[in-house]
Amino acid sequence: MTVKPLTIAEKVWNDHLVVKGEAGAPDLLYIDLHLIHEVTSPQAFDGLRLAGRPVRRPDLTIATEDHNTPTLDIDKPIADLTSRTQIEALRHNAKEFGIRIHSLGDIDQGIVHVVGPQLGLTMPGITVVCGDSHTSTHGAFGALAMGIGTSEVEHVLATQTLPLKPFKTMAINVEGTLRPGVTSKDIILAVIAKIGTGGGQGYVLEYRGSAIRALSMEARMTICNMSIEAGARAGMVAPDQITFDYLKGKPHAPEGKDWDDAVEYWKSLVTDDEAVFDEEVFLDANTLEPFVTWGTNPGQGVSLSDVVPKPEDYLDANDQAAAIRALEYMDLVPGTKMKDIKIDTVFLGSCTNSRIEDLRSAAEILKGQKKAAGLRMIVVPGSARVRLQAEQEGLDLIFKDFGAEWRFAGCSMCLGMNPDQLAPGERAASTSNRNFEGRQGKGARTHLVSPLVAAATAIRGTLSSPSDLVGN
Amino acid sequence: MDKFTTFTGVAVPLRRSNVDTDQIIPAVFLKRITKTGFEDALFSSWRADPEFVLNQAPYQHGQVLVAGSDFGTGSSREHAVWALRDYGFKVVLSPKFADIFRGNSGKQGLLTGVISENDTERLWSAIEANPGVEITVDLEARKAHLGDITVSFDIDDYTRWRLMEGLDDIGLTLKNETDITEFESKRPAWMPKTLPAKGNK
Numbered sequence A: 001m002t003v004k005p006l007t008i009a010e011k012v013w014n015d016h017l018v019v020k021g022e023a024g025a026p027d028l029l030y031i032d033l034h035l036i037h038e039v040t041s042p043q044a045f046d047g048l049r050l051a052g053r054p055v056r057r058p059d060l061t062i063a064t065e066d067h068n069t070p071t072l073d074i075d076k077p078i079a080d081l082t083s084r085t086q087i088e089a090l091r092h093n094a095k096e097f098g099i100r101i102h103s104l105g106d107i108d109q110g111i112v113h114v115v116g117p118q119l120g121l122t123m124p125g126i127t128v129v130c131g132d133s134h135t136s137t138h139g140a141f142g143a144l145a146m147g148i149g150t151s152e153v154e155h156v157l158a159t160q161t162l163p164l165k166p167f168k169t170m171a172i173n174v175e176g177t178l179r180p181g182v183t184s185k186d187i188i189l190a191v192i193a194k195i196g197t198g199g200g201q202g203y204v205l206e207y208r209g210s211a212i213r214a215l216s217m218e219a220r221m222t223i224c225n226m227s228i229e230a231g232a233r234a235g236m237v238a239p240d241q242i243t244f245d246y247l248k249g250k251p252h253a254p255e256g257k258d259w260d261d262a263v264e265y266w267k268s269l270v271t272d273d274e275a276v277f278d279e280e281v282f283l284d285a286n287t288l289e290p291f292v293t294w295g296t297n298p299g300q301g302v303s304l305s306d307v308v309p310k311p312e313d314y315l316d317a318n319d320q321a322a323a324i325r326a327l328e329y330m331d332l333v334p335g336t337k338m339k340d341i342k343i344d345t346v347f348l349g350s351c352t353n354s355r356i357e358d359l360r361s362a363a364e365i366l367k368g369q370k371k372a373a374g375l376r377m378i379v380v381p382g383s384a385r386v387r388l389q390a391e392q393e394g395l396d397l398i399f400k401d402f403g404a405e406w407r408f409a410g411c412s413m414c415l416g417m418n419p420d421q422l423a424p425g426e427r428a429a430s431t432s433n434r435n436f437e438g439r440q441g442k443g444a445r446t447h448l449v450s451p452l453v454a455a456a457t458a459i460r461g462t463l464s465s466p467s468d469l470v471g472n
Numbered sequence B: 001m002d003k004f005t006t007f008t009g010v011a012v013p014l015r016r017s018n019v020d021t022d023q024i025i026p027a028v029f030l031k032r033i034t035k036t037g038f039e040d041a042l043f044s045s046w047r048a049d050p051e052f053v054l055n056q057a058p059y060q061h062g063q064v065l066v067a068g069s070d071f072g073t074g075s076s077r078e079h080a081v082w083a084l085r086d087y088g089f090k091v092v093l094s095p096k097f098a099d100i101f102r103g104n105s106g107k108q109g110l111l112t113g114v115i116s117e118n119d120t121e122r123l124w125s126a127i128e129a130n131p132g133v134e135i136t137v138d139l140e141a142r143k144a145h146l147g148d149i150t151v152s153f154d155i156d157d158y159t160r161w162r163l164m165e166g167l168d169d170i171g172l173t174l175k176n177e178t179d180i181t182e183f184e185s186k187r188p189a190w191m192p193k194t195l196p197a198k199g200n201k
């Protein structure tokens, strides 16, 4: 008997089928891990109460406070009433339904997508959902991880399953070796610029190739995190020794025989040689440069050494119209060198780039340097534990000496739901994932960058790469 | 969700077409954290007008809304359905609904029946001639009766079946309870568990 060759995404899907959908009906999939935060869960819990339903598996569910939480004065009551109410609702719901919660001030509090991996709850071959689109982050472990809406949150709470329509598969092949100063953030920004913000729609992306294999787990998370910016359902990387080493010894990682059984299964989670992807994309890592966005969607990006494009550079009429509007909003003139763009604020943070490696790599550049005059830099670690680790390594002192603000963990300026916002017209270099109009504050202008570019920019005051610092 | 077979309630004539979800419930109410208690939000800007139909005594306890074409267009907010439901509406009849609104309604047990333009007009006239009159909606027969008027309405077989069985999405999934439990019994021991909580070593 021949077995049909499968991609890793298909393998994980098949291993979680509870009921196969007949005649066009969706498949019913089992969910191994459900992450919850304050913004998208209140109505889901209310729905449960209304129907008199319990949470089926509190032991597969975990909550943390991140979107709304302040990054200063965390020991004081939250000033904004809406935010405080949402946080209090989450605490109340967690208590009522018996769900583990990591509240502000707790050592395991932090951005939901930083906390899951850090606790060792995110593992290869599991299904992960969360009422947040950047759940795709967890795909870096070879998990099938998807963002869901509030009704679906309620569905998972009640049944620990989700009806899902099948997906298509796309291989993103990145071969070669990254040059110094080029990171996984640049890879994903280049991928999105190439396939477009809708290019991944209906697909699960699998990042493959020698350049991906060479990346650390945290760098892989940065890539998978932004799969959603390409419109994809999820993004995945096949697990390997780097994955196993990262997981080993984490609080919830399997131990003893369980560990051996797990690793044996995890090793089977590779795309079969004969498997066929619905779509394939190729990217050369050798020639990649630091990549930044100039416009108001993550697909509007160029190499840092390039110039602001002209609308006429785009062939598609919709893209042209979008470019005209974006240039106006961003107040940029085509032909301007990206490196001449002056920046007001540098934000180092978000579930894309707020892990310890991100902070280390930025600190290494900032060490002994002086912040550009008039520029503001805020550093927001992804979790309380990342903050603690950074302090143990003395990174906080480097940031503070440099003149940056050292904050408590949370989503912060990534979406500006808390007081960390940009003023109208203010221009930021941000390590986050979305540069939509108004995302970081009304009228705010965002350039998405890697932590290295963020650091170099903070020193020079204009968009810069670490290589521009030679001689500084 | 309650099973829906036949329902009798006060009919309300909403002589407007293109009622979008911003009219049904303005965005300011979306900050709330509950899924209920949206009755005050329903048509909130229109209700500021004393002439608005729901402000007239016979219609204040309305339960069956007869609306013009293209009801529920605009944003996908589920709150629009919650607001109608919380006010007390069980049925909306209209010549045409926006797809997402119709999908959301089915999930929350709000019946949306498609009737002809001509029947809409007939119902409006009959209701206005006798404000506060009740209408009986028979889902099994897909018919609504008001006095001696009977109109037929359309609803897809799947949604009709779900409403008659009283099944929301979750209820439907829970019909597979045995499959879910069986799947759970076979999950490998190494799979992650959030409880009991473990800290860093």
Ligand code: SF4
Pocket (backbone or CB within 6 Å): A066, A067, A111, A112, A113, A132, A134, A350, A351, A352, A410, A411, A412, A414, A415, A432, A433
């Ligand atoms: S950091 Fe930003 S993208 Fe990530 S979960 Fe928070 S708000 Fe969403």
